[in-house]
Amino acid sequence: MFGGAGYPVDDGMMIAVAPTRMLDTRTTTSVGPDSTVSFQVGGVSGIPRSVSAVTFNLTVTNPRSFGFVSAFPSGTTRPDASNLNFDTGQTVANSVTVPVGADGKVILFNRSSGTTHLIADVSGYHLSGNPAGSVWMLGGRNGDSLPVQMQGLSEVVKLTGLYSHWYAVLADGTVRAWGNNESGQLGDGTGTDRSTPVQVVGLSNVKSVTAEEGAAYAVLEDGTARAWGDNLYGRLGDGTHMSRAVPVKVEGLSGVTSITTNGWQSDGFSAFALLDDGTVRAWGGNGFGQLGIGTTVNSYVPVPIPGLAGVTKVVSSGLSTYALLSNGTVWAWGGNADGQLGDGTNTYRQTPVQVEGLTDVKTLTPHGVSVYAVHTDGTVSAWGANDSGRLGLGTTTDSNVPLRIPGLDGVQTVVADSVTIYALLTDGTVRAWGDGAVGKLGNGTTTTSLAPVQVSGLHDVRSLAAAHSAAFALMGDGTVRAWGSNRYGLLGNGLIIDSPYPVRVPGLIGIRGFQE
Numbered sequence: 001m002f003g004g005a006g007y008p009v010d011d012g013m014m015i016a017v018a019p020t021r022m023l024d025t026r027t028t029t030s031v032g033p034d035s036t037v038s039f040q041v042g043g044v045s046g047i048p049r050s051v052s053a054v055t056f057n058l059t060v061t062n063p064r065s066f067g068f069v070s071a072f073p074s075g076t077t078r079p080d081a082s083n084l085n086f087d088t089g090q091t092v093a094n095s096v097t098v099p100v101g102a103d104g105k106v107i108l109f110n111r112s113s114g115t116t117h118l119i120a121d122v123s124g125y126h127l128s129g130n131p132a133g134s135v136w137m138l139g140g141r142n143g144d145s146l147p148v149q150m151q152g153l154s155e156v157v158k159l160t161g162l163y164s165h166w167y168a169v170l171a172d173g174t175v176r177a178w179g180n181n182e183s184g185q186l187g188d189g190t191g192t193d194r195s196t197p198v199q200v201v202g203l204s205n206v207k208s209v210t211a212e213e214g215a216a217y218a219v220l221e222d223g224t225a226r227a228w229g230d231n232l233y234g235r236l237g238d239g240t241h242m243s244r245a246v247p248v249k250v251e252g253l254s255g256v257t258s259i260t261t262n263g264w265q266s267d268g269f270s271a272f273a274l275l276d277d278g279t280v281r282a283w284g285g286n287g288f289g290q291l292g293i294g295t296t297v298n299s300y301v302p303v304p305i306p307g308l309a310g311v312t313k314v315v316s317s318g319l320s321t322y323a324l325l326s327n328g329t330v331w332a333w334g335g336n337a338d339g340q341l342g343d344g345t346n347t348y349r350q351t352p353v354q355v356e357g358l359t360d361v362k363t364l365t366p367h368g369v370s371v372y373a374v375h376t377d378g379t380v381s382a383w384g385a386n387d388s389g390r391l392g393l394g395t396t397t398d399s400n401v402p403l404r405i406p407g408l409d410g411v412q413t414v415v416a417d418s419v420t421i422y423a424l425l426t427d428g429t430v431r432a433w434g435d436g437a438v439g440k441l442g443n444g445t446t447t448t449s450l451a452p453v454q455v456s457g458l459h460d461v462r463s464l465a466a467a468h469s470a471a472f473a474l475m476g477d478g479t480v481r482a483w484g485s486n487r488y489g490l491l492g493n494g495l496i497i498d499s500p501y502p503v504r505v506p507g508l509i510g511i512r513g514f515q516e
Contacts, residue, residue: 016124019057020045023108023120026061030115031108033065038074039120042104051100053126058108059093059119060086067112072494074101076506078109079494086116099506100125135159135168138472138482138492138505152176152197159515160211163468166515167209167216168197175200175209175218183214184245185229191245200228201246212261217271218247219259225250225273233285234300235261235269241300251301253281262290262316262334272321273302274314280305280323289350290319290334296350305333308352317366323352324364330355330373338369339400340384346400355383356401367416373402378410380423388419389450390434396450408452417466420484423452424464430455430473438469439500440484446500455483456501465514472514473502480505 023039031037043049060069068082076099084094098106108118135150153176158169165179165186176197177186184191187200205221215229215236226247227236234241237250255276262270268285275281281302282291289296292305308331313324319335331352332341339346342355360376370384370391381402382391389396392405410425420434420441431452432441439446442455460476469485481502482491489496492505 015126017046017122019121019123021119021121022056023118025117026119030062030117031110032115033113034109034111036078036107036109037118038105038107040105041100041122041125044104045122047122047125049104051104051125053097053099054106054122055095055097055124055126056106057093057119057121057123058084058096059091059121060084061091061117061119063088063090063112063116064114065112067110067114067116069118070109070111071096071098072107072109073099073506074103074105074107076101077493077495078107080496081494082111086112088114095123097126138490150178150197158208159513160209161515162211162213164213165211167200167211169206169209173203173205173221175203175206177216183230184243185214185216187216187228187245187247189246203247208258210259210261212269212271213263215261215269217250217259217261219256223253223255223257223276225253225256225259227271230269233268233270233298235271235284237271237283237300237302239300250283253302258314260314260316260321262318262321268298270316270321272305272314272316274311278308278310278312278326280308280311280314288319288335288348290321292321292333292350292352294351306351313364315364315366317368317371319348320366320369322355322364322366322371324361328358328360328362328376330358330361330364335369336400338385339398340366340369340371342371342383342400342402344401358402363413365414365416367421368418370416370421371402372414372416372421374411374414378412378426380405380408380411380414388435388448390416390419390421392421392433392450392452394451405452413464415464415466415471417469417471420466420469420471422455422464422466422471424461428458428460428462428476430458430461430464432471438485438498440469440471442471442483442500442502444500457481458502463513472505474511474514478508478510478512480508480511 041054042051066087069084071083083096135153155171156168168176178194178197181193188198207219210217218226228244228247231243238248256273258274260272268287270284273281283299283302286298310326311323323331333349333352343353361373363374365372373381383399383402386398411423423431433452436447443453461473463474465472470490473481483499483502
């Protein structure tokens with residue numbers, strides 16, 4: 001599509017241009033040691049002012065010592081990463097793609113003890129926004145501390161994954177996977193790790209994918225399910241304990257709406273399927289009765305959980321699993337050492353028991369051995385383990401029954417990372433509580449808070465995510481803010497310094513959501 005000025009206007013589109021020299025310090029002055037030079041991209045040589053990133057060939061010539069060059073958008077903090085390394089007297093070049101500053105400029109930094117000449121030949125630019133269905137990765141992928149677009153992915157409608165492997169459901173119903181593949185969890189018929197996406201073999205008409213350590217599950221449009229990867233404890237549900245490098249049908253399932261897994265290895269991986277009639281099937285490891293079927297015997301095929309009906313959502317964390325019913329009550333089973341089943345005891349349960357005193361629950365978030373229920377009136381109940389005050393009750397005392405979090409209302413959703421918890425409110429602001437190390441609370445401190453505090457400077461937040469001691473907020477304008485740990489460049493802002501306040505992630509525009 002083209003706009004009235006003749007420029008392509010699709011979000012994030014990369015536009016190739018005839019190579020144009022926009023910087024050549026040989027005609028001006030060489031760049032001094034530990035010094036910068038900039039060049040204008042936006043609004044020159046036919047490139048629109050709204051350009052968001054530029055691709056150019058960077059050349060170093062006649063350097064007086066060894067060193068490297070860093071390219072970065074003007075108006076941002078210089079990264080420590082290198083775009084081009086050089087030795088004394090060398091002429092060396094490399095292709096660079098980098099966001100453009102708000103003023104349309106790119107800055108080059110000469111990190112060396114001598115002068116050098118720099119040349120920039122622009123060959124293309126990216127419009128503001130990101131291509132529909134594109135995927136961007138944060139967190140030090142290949143050593144990058146800025147967002148990196150995954151190549152070969154477009155029209156992605158759902159994204160899910162773990163720290164080691166990921167899955168993208170495309171608009172055509174097929175699935176792409178990448179990352180660790182030692183158990184065949186990428187489903188491409190091999191055990192070879194993949195740094196770029198490959199198609200999962202034999203899958204079509206896929207609605208959703210659930211990622212698990214070493215395995216994955218797909219729900220198809222016809223209500224059946226497929227599974228692949230490691231089959232320890234029979235968790236693939238195909239009647240065997242043989243691992244599969246390509247998807248196989250989960251036996252006896254129809255009318256499946258979603259699949260949940262418990263992510264627990266030492267006592268048995270388990271899986272749960274919610275059916276469209278409101279009942280639940282379970283299979284896999286059952287050493288502590290975590291399948292909820294009244295025994296401690298593993299099951300290699302899905303079996304019904306007795307006594308459950310009218311279920312609208314199933315969520316699981318470790319040895320404990322929870323079912324949210326259409327009447328707003330919650331039922332739970334499995335591990336209960338920290339009172340996380342909320343039935344007033346610390347006794348493991350091999351069949352579902354009702355969580356005490358809960359009504360009108362609209363969303364449920366278990367994390368580790370603590371649980372958070374958002375009620376229809378916007379208040380939140382919490383129970384289970386309370387180290388670092390993660391229940392938000394003003395104490396560090398565990399609770400084996402749900403208790404309302406004081407002073408917290410107007411809540412839409414709750415997300416959690418380790419012992420730090422975040423609540424998104426209907427007014428677009430965010431509250432946080434629990435462990436505040438590395439600035440995880442986002443309020444400018446690194447101290448623990450036993451009660452909710454407001455995350456600084458956030459308004460019009462649409463969704464939240466948290467992982468690896470960092471938190472991320474998707475704003476109403478499609479940009480992203482991040483705070484907390486910046487180990488390996490997790491915050492995506494070009495630095496490796498932790499941030500106790502939310503900072504904007506450069507280059508991310510038109511973002512629709514985080515991975516599920």
